[in-house]
Amino acid sequence: MKLAFSTLGVPGLPVSDVVWLAADNGFHGVELRAHPEEPVHPGIGPAERSEVVALFQERGIEILGVAGYARVAAPGDDAPVLAEIRALLDLAHDLGAPYIRVFPGGGDEQTAEEADATAARRLGTAAEYATEYGVRILLETHDSHRTGADAIRVLGQVGHGQVGALWDVMHTWLGGEQPQESYAALFPHLGYVQVKDIGSAEDTTPLPLGAGVLPLGECVEVLSRAGWDGWLCWEYEKRWYESAPPLPPLLGPGREHLTRLLTEAA
Template identity: 65%
Template sequence: MTHKLALSTLGLPRMPIPDVARLTAASGYQGVELRAHPEEPVHPGIGVHERAAARREFEAHGIEILTVAGYAKVTHPLAPHELPELVALAHDLGASHVRVFPGGDGTAEADERAVQQLTRAAQLAEDSDVRILLETHDSHRTGAAAGALLDRVNRKGIGALWDVMHTWLGGEAPAESYARLAPHLGYTQVKDIASAEDTTPLPLGTGVLPLTECVALLPPDGWLCWEYEKRWYPDATALPELLAAGREYLAGLTGA
């Protein structure tokens, strides 16, 4: 088997769901990571009809909704409804995952809060056939930091999302990151940047991130998701212009 390829909608201009589905399929990707924010067409506040319509649209184009990319920061005190609403949205859409961030301050108290909140959410996730993935990001950007927290949770419904930029920025070699995250790994986000000082998104393979090394470590039947963070860098090249070349680059790495 070969890796399956997904796109994050973070890099796309805001567009209706039918356009996202058509563009993803036409560009040769098999999945999509949906940014779940109130300014987007899919978020926890939409109703059952909108959820069903979005699911049908992607299914009609043969696109799997890989993830509901939420913005919950699990080291912060969360409202009781926050993670359940994201899990319910993922379940209704047929998505396999919910993305969350650490968002901590590095204290033992914050880590303990994250462990408790993820543990409480684990059973609901498992019952819903959804996995909540903690992204390597901000306070837990390395595999060592994220893996240590996830070891304490140790539940099937909770896992890791490997953002290769953040582990690299954290000073880890890919083999170190993968070894620490592998017991928990849901899937991997790829991207490219010019340098540690300039994280403006670049076309895949044109920057400094060790993408070849990272992908070579992964099991061949998992997902790779291209997260192109144009939303935060308005001067970056528009993602639709790069999709064909990005697909070709990833195919060269994976044989997809």
Template identity: 60%
Template sequence: MKYAFSTLGLPGTPLDRAAALAAHHGFHGLELRAHPEEPLHTATPAAERAAALRTLAASGIAVLAVAGYARVAAPGPDEPVLAELRALVRLAADLAAPYVRAFPGGGDPPGPDDDTRAVRRLLAAAPFAERHGVRILLETHDSHRTGAAVARVLGGVGHPGAGALWDVLHTWLGGEPPDASYRALAAHLGYVQVKDVRSARDLTPVALGTGVLPLAEAVAAVPRDGWLCWEYEKRWYPAAELPGLLAGGRAYLHGLAADRPRGPRGHGQA
């Protein structure tokens, strides 16, 4: 199993520093938050993208995904959403990243029109992503927080350029057990985003294994050759600090992966 962490935990940190932290603590990759507040985003010039790729290669760190903010189920015209998805795909391709993260962003509760918009936009964007060697992953989040809801959309898309990102927090908040989330998402799964929080009412990030999320059950459900990405949301909780937790977090994930039962979902080493 391979491990990454999100730069949401290191807001505004230069890429060389984030990559050095990842390498030092035994992580294999980074999920890059693509926002104008960050070093890399869709307006970053080509020369800076190339320099970033060289920095990452020198550190031995891969970009697992470009974490964008396109909302594929949101009301409104399609073209701005599609333009945002295309820009994120180009950024991911320039950074040799296999995935782009997208949010649902539909209504609360979601209605049939939300699914229809999401399917239509992903169907339009998925071939473009595939041509660039990238897959757009719809995260279990906001209006479609369960695996069942995301799988419902992706079943309507049916294209290899679109898939799922399983955020364990949101499926848990949606009342969906990890094994049910995995069953719903297995045919679409790109990678799994893990985190830990104090409670359902207090989502302040805490060290992995010290909160309430069913992380052992989630890790046990996913393939042995997959990626686990730790999303520590410092950007939204300024008092939180990630660097001092990285060693323990990496060890915790490795322990969960090593302890999981061997079975039909894969064999091999974590």
């Protein structure tokens, strides 16, 4: 498996520094948070996109994906959501990234069945855009659809190879799902896996990998036993928890912890 980290852990850091951190700490790739407050987002032009690609290529680091904030199950008109997804696909295509991330975002204004249908309709339409750009859309296990069982209700309706799943191990755990159950639901659609660690269900402040309660070892074992050979991406949510320790000093030990889990699972 390849290892990456998300720029959510180093908010606002220049791309050159992000690439340096990845290379110097033994990571293979980076997930880019595509928000206007970050250096890389859909609003940057062709020259800036080319510069980003060059910086990553120079150090031999891959751009794993573009983490967007489109909410495919949210109530309202389809057009703005589809436009947001298309902009993310365009950015990912120009950066050479294989994936974009979208959220469910179903909310409380509709039933689960209505949210599923809304998400499936939009993702089905967006799948044609994804085919055009050669990029895969991944629905993250998050908010209204936090478990694999939740996500598969949508993905099963879409039934398109360019639409898949991003397994966030914290959210499936918070949803009461065991790693084997999550993998069994998601594996036909799985793009990559987001790992992290927290102190408890009540306190989701990010911790160094291995210092919390999430079943990371079990997740890695399930993936290894199944012969899955994709990406593990460390999403350290520093952006939302200002009191959390800075990520850069944790990257080396975090990579060592994941490597140890992979060795033990093998």
